[in-house]
Structures are given as structure tokens and as C-alpha cells.
Amino acid sequence: MNRRFATNIFCTALLLGLLLLAAPAMALQIVYPADRTYVTKSNYLILKTGDPQITGVTVTLNGTESDLIDISDEVYRNAFGDIIILLPNWRPGNNQIVVAGFREGRRLAREAANIVYLRDLSAIPPKGFEPFVMHTPEGEALCAPCHLMQPVPAVRRGDTAATNACGDCHQGLLDKKHVHGPAGVWECSVCHLEDSEPNRHRLVASEAELCNSCHIGKVEEFEQRRFAHGPVGVGLCTICHDPHSSDHSGFLRAKPNEVCLACHEGLDQGTHVVRGIGGKPHPLSGPVNPLDERKEFSCVSCHDPHGGDTQFLFQGGAQTKFGLCNLCHQK
Numbered sequence: 540m541n542r543r544f545a546t547n548i549f550c551t552a553l554l555l556g557l558l559l560l561a562a563p564a565m566a567l568q569i570v571y572p573a574d575r576t577y578v579t580k581s582n583y584l585i586l587k588t589g590d591p592q593i594t595g596v597t598v599t600l601n602g603t604e605s606d607l608i609d610i611s612d613e614v615y616r617n618a619f620g621d622i623i624i625l626l627p628n629w630r631p632g633n634n635q636i637v638v639a640g641f642r643e644g645r646r647l648a649r650e651a652a653n654i655v656y657l658r659d660l661s662a663i664p665p666k667g668f669e670p671f672v673m674h675t676p677e678g679e680a681l682c683a684p685c686h687l688m689q690p691v692p693a694v695r696r697g698d699t700a701a702t703n704a705c706g707d708c709h710q711g712l713l714d715k716k717h718v719h720g721p722a723g724v725w726e727c728s729v730c731h732l733e734d735s736e737p738n739r740h741r742l743v744a745s746e747a748e749l750c751n752s753c754h755i756g757k758v759e760e761f762e763q764r765r766f767a768h769g770p771v772g773v774g775l776c777t778i779c780h781d782p783h784s785s786d787h788s789g790f791l792r793a794k795p796n797e798v799c800l801a802c803h804e805g806l807d808q809g810t811h812v813v814r815g816i817g818g819k820p821h822p823l824s825g826p827v828n829p830l831d832e833r834k835e836f837s838c839v840s841c842h843d844p845h846g847g848d849t850q851f852l853f854q855g856g857a858q859t860k861f862g863l864c865n866l867c868h869q870k
């Protein structure tokens with residue numbers, strides 16, 4: 540009897556101890572991006588609050604602390620419940636996030652996360668950091684009270700942000716000047732699986748295969764060339780193209796030269812295609828490409844971004860450097 544009583548007290552004490560230990564972490568959680576993950580976009584910082592209820596948060600990003608963000612408002616609570624969505628500006632590379640939760644001026648919780656923002660196309664995921672994955676069963680459970688996370692097919696195929704199940708949260712993907720055909724009509728399922736394990740919405744096929752399923756002639760055309768350009772040779776398309784939308788022509792992730800220089804760093808620093816002894820280097824950008832007046836002059840005016848029949852992937856079937864010059868500079 541006594542012994543059981545003692546055990547009970549011990550258990551209660553242990554439980555209280557655990558609860559006290561657990562409580563601060565429960566009061567505030569960094570949902571996205573999680574600690575030691577990396578992201579490729581600077582879009583959201585998503586927090587979840589819990590018990591004990593906090594009424595305000597501050598966010599310290601890389602040492603700079605925000606003002607107190609008031610979340611005690613009834614209207615806010617009714618709409619967003621315990622979820623806080625902020626729009627941070629990550630800096631390229633490592634970012635240190637510290638969030639603190641307050642109630643009546645007292646700090647009740649503090650959480651920190653170390654994340655990496657991989658902005659550069661060529662950046663290699665850092666050691667010890669995992670890609671952030673949102674659509675896991677645990678991740679989705681946090682959103683399911685208010686967002687439709689397991690939509691029936693009809694809602695998956697809605698062709699506007701308002702009628703499509705992905706529209707609540709992913710409208711920003713299409714907020715650019717040019718929207719890629721299938722994404723523009725919210726045909727997300729053409730490329731993303733409806734159900735995949737362990738996380739949902741994985742790609743239907745490998746990237747090149749996926750692109751090839753619609754751009755059939757293209758990938759064949761690339762493969763028939765003698766020299767495939769590095770990333771194309773290993774089936775990467777989205778390192779240069781955004782599959783959803785872009786402000787640049789050809790759905791490029793940046794201006795053509797920026798895309799190229801992300802990997803071929805420093806190539807624009809003065810020695811590329813020098814015009815003879817003591818001459819200035821050839822321009823690498825300009826208002827008009829003489830071979831196609833609708834386009835700007837860029838690296839892509841001389842080099843085919845996908846591949847070519849010469850080592851240097853010259854445009855227009857040019858076999859030699861001289862042949863290339865002649866495409867634009869006929870006497």
C-alpha cells in the first residue's frame with residue numbers, strides 16, 4: 540500500500556518534471572523551416588503556439604530582433620488558431636532563427652533553429668542539413684483542422700487557386716510574369732503524385748522523364764547532340780528552369796547570364812573571347828541577339844544551353860570558333 544503510494548508520488552513528480560521540461564517547447568514550435576533543414580526559397584516562417592497560451596512573439600533573425608507581434612486578437616485567433624505565418628528574408632547560407640513567446644510581458648518560451656537558405660543554383664546542400672519536407676503525416680496533421688490536406692480528386696483538379704486544394708498555400712508559386720502551361724491551370728497532379736510515401740506529392744517520374752513526357756521531341760533532340768551540357772547530361776532541367784513560373788523568358792530561374800554564371804563563376808571577368816591582342820573583351824550581354832531579334836544578347840547567343848556538336852556547344856551548328864563569329868559578323 541505504502542509502497543504503491545510512494546511510487547505514485549514518484550510517478551507524479553516525474554510526470555510533473557517531464558511536463559515542466561516539455562512545457563516551454565510545447566508553447567512555441569518552429570514548424571517551417573525546421574532546425575537543421577535547408578530551403579531553396581525565402582517564403583515563409585511558420586510557427587505553432589500551444590500551452591501555456593502566449594499572446595505575442597518576437598522573432599530574432601540573425602541577431603536582429605523584431606517588435607513584439609501581437610497574436611492575442613480574437614479575430615486573429617478565430618482565423619488562424621495557433622498558427623503564425625510570417626514572411627522572412629533569409630540571407631543566402633546559414634540563418635539563425637530565435638523565436639520567443641510572451642504572455643503579460645513574461646517570456647514563456649524560446650525556440651531556436653539553424654537553417655540554410657540555398658539561393659544559388661549551384662549551391663551544394665550543406666553537410667548535416669536535410670531538405671525540409673512539409674507533407675509528412677505529422678506535418679499535415681498540424682494543418683488539417685483548417686486546410687484540406689487529403690482532397691478528393693475533384694478538388695485536386697480545380698483549375699483556379701480558389702477551387703484547387705493546393706491553392707490555399709501555394710498560390711505564390713505562380714505569382715510571376717510567365718506561368719508554365721500545366722501549373723497555370725493547376726494541373727499539379729500531372730507532375731506530383733497524389734499519394735506517395737513517406738511524404739506526399741513527390742514527383743511522378745525523374746525530372747528529365749517528366750519534362751520529356753510533354754516536350755517529347757526536345758529531350759531526344761538534346762540527346763542526339765555529340766556533347767551534352769553538364770547538367771543536361773545528368774538529367775537536371777529544373778536547375779535552370781522553374782517548372783511553375785518565372786519572370787524570365789523560357790521559365791528560367793534568373794536572367795540567362797545569371798543562370799550560367801552561377802556555375803561558371805568569374806567567366807565574365809574580362810578574359811572571355813578576347814578580341815585580339817590588347818583588345819577589349821567581347822560583350823557578353825546586350826540589348827539584341829543578332830541571330831534572334833526577340834531575345835537579348837547573352838551567353839546563350841553563342842552557346843546552346845542544352846548541348847552541341849562541338850566541345851563548346853556553339854549555337855547554330857557552328858563547328859569552329861571562326862564559324863561562330865561568322866554567324867553574326869559577316870563581312
Ligand code: HEC
Pocket residue numbers: 570583585617618619620621622624678681682683684685686707708709711
Ligand atoms: C486554425 C486554422 C488554421 C490552421 C490550423 C492552419 N491554417 Fe493556414 N491559413 C488559415 C487561414 C484562415 C488562412 C487564410 C486563407 C485565405 O486567405 O483564404 C490560411 C492561409 C495559409 C497560407 C497562405 C498565406 C498567404 O497568404 O500567403 C499558408 C501558406 C498556410 N495557411 C499554411 C498553413 C500550414 C503549413 C499549416 C499547418 C502547419 C496551416 N496553415 C494551419 C488557417 C489555418
Ligand code: HEC
Pocket residue numbers: 571582583671672673674675682686687688695704705706707708709727728731738739740741
Ligand atoms: C496547408 C497549406 C498547404 C497545402 C493545402 C498544400 N501545401 Fe504543399 N507545402 C506547404 C508548405 C508550407 C510547404 C513548404 C514550403 C514550400 O515549399 O512552399 C509545402 C511543400 C510542398 C512540396 C515540397 C515537398 C514537401 O513536402 O515539403 C510539394 C511538392 C508540395 N507542397 C505540393 C503540394 C500539392 C501538390 C498540394 C495540393 C494537393 C499541396 N502541396 C497543398 C503547405 C501546403
Ligand code: HEC
Pocket residue numbers: 580705709712721722723725726727728729730731742746749777781782783
Ligand atoms: C511540369 C511539372 C510540374 C507541375 C505541373 C507542377 N510542379 Fe511542382 N515541382 C515540379 C518539379 C520538377 C519540382 C522539383 C524541382 C523544384 O524544386 O522546383 C517541383 C517542386 C514543387 C514544390 C517544392 C519546391 C518549390 O519550388 O517550392 C512545390 C511546393 C510544388 N512543386 C508545388 C506544386 C503545385 C502546388 C503545383 C500545381 C499548381 C505544381 N507544383 C505543379 C514539377 C511540377
Ligand code: HEC
Pocket residue numbers: 718719720721729730746749750751752753754776777780782788789790
Ligand atoms: C503536362 C505537360 C508538360 C510537362 C510535363 C512539362 N511541360 Fe513545359 N510546357 C508545356 C506547355 C503546354 C508549354 C507551352 C505553353 C507555355 O509556354 O506555358 C510548355 C512550355 C515550356 C517551356 C517554354 C518553351 C518555349 O518555347 O519558350 C519550357 C522552357 C518548358 N516548358 C520547360 C519544361 C520543363 C523543364 C519541364 C520539366 C520539369 C516541363 N516543361 C514539363 C507543357 C509541359
Ligand code: HEC
Pocket residue numbers: 747750751754757758761768770771774775776777778779780788789791795798834839844845
Ligand atoms: C544550363 C541551364 C539549362 C538546363 C540544365 C536546361 N535548360 Fe532548357 N533552356 C535553357 C535556356 C538558357 C533556354 C533558352 C531560353 C530563351 O532563349 O529564352 C532554354 C530553353 C528551353 C526550351 C525552349 C527552347 C527550346 O530549345 O526548345 C525547352 C523546351 C527547354 N529548355 C527544356 C529543357 C529540358 C527538358 C531540360 C532538361 C533535359 C532543360 N531544358 C535543361 C537553359 C537550360
Ligand code: HEC
Pocket residue numbers: 660661768769770778779795798799800801802803838839842843844850851852
Ligand atoms: C548547374 C551548373 C551549370 C550551369 C547552371 C551551367 N553550366 Fe555550363 N557546364 C556545367 C558543367 C558541369 C559542365 C561540364 C564540365 C566542364 O566542361 O566544365 C559545363 C560545360 C559548359 C560548356 C562547355 C565547356 C567545355 O570546356 O567544353 C559551356 C560552353 C557551358 N557549360 C556554357 C554554359 C552556359 C552558356 C550556361 C547558361 C545557359 C551554363 N553553362 C550553365 C555546369 C553548368
Ligand code: HEC
Pocket residue numbers: 796799800803806807811812813821822823824837838839840841842851860863
Ligand atoms: C560572342 C560569343 C560568346 C559569348 C557571348 C560567350 N561565349 Fe563562351 N565561348 C565562346 C567561344 C568562342 C569559346 C571557345 C573558347 C575560346 O576560344 O575562347 C567559349 C568557351 C566557353 C567555355 C569553355 C571554356 C572556358 O573558358 O571555360 C565556357 C564554360 C563558356 N564559354 C561559357 C560562357 C558563358 C557562361 C558566357 C556568358 C557569361 C559565355 N560563354 C559567353 C564564345 C562566347
Ligand code: HEC
Pocket residue numbers: 812814821822825827828829830836840841860861863864865866867868
Ligand atoms: C551571336 C552573335 C555573335 C557572335 C556569334 C559573335 N559576336 Fe561579336 N559581337 C556581337 C554583338 C551583338 C556585338 C556588339 C555589337 C555592337 O556593339 O554594335 C559584337 C561585337 C564584336 C566586336 C566589336 C566590334 C564592334 O562592332 O563593336 C568584335 C571585334 C567582335 N564582336 C568579334 C567577334 C568574334 C571574333 C567572334 C567569334 C569568336 C564573335 N564576335 C562572335 C555578336 C556576336
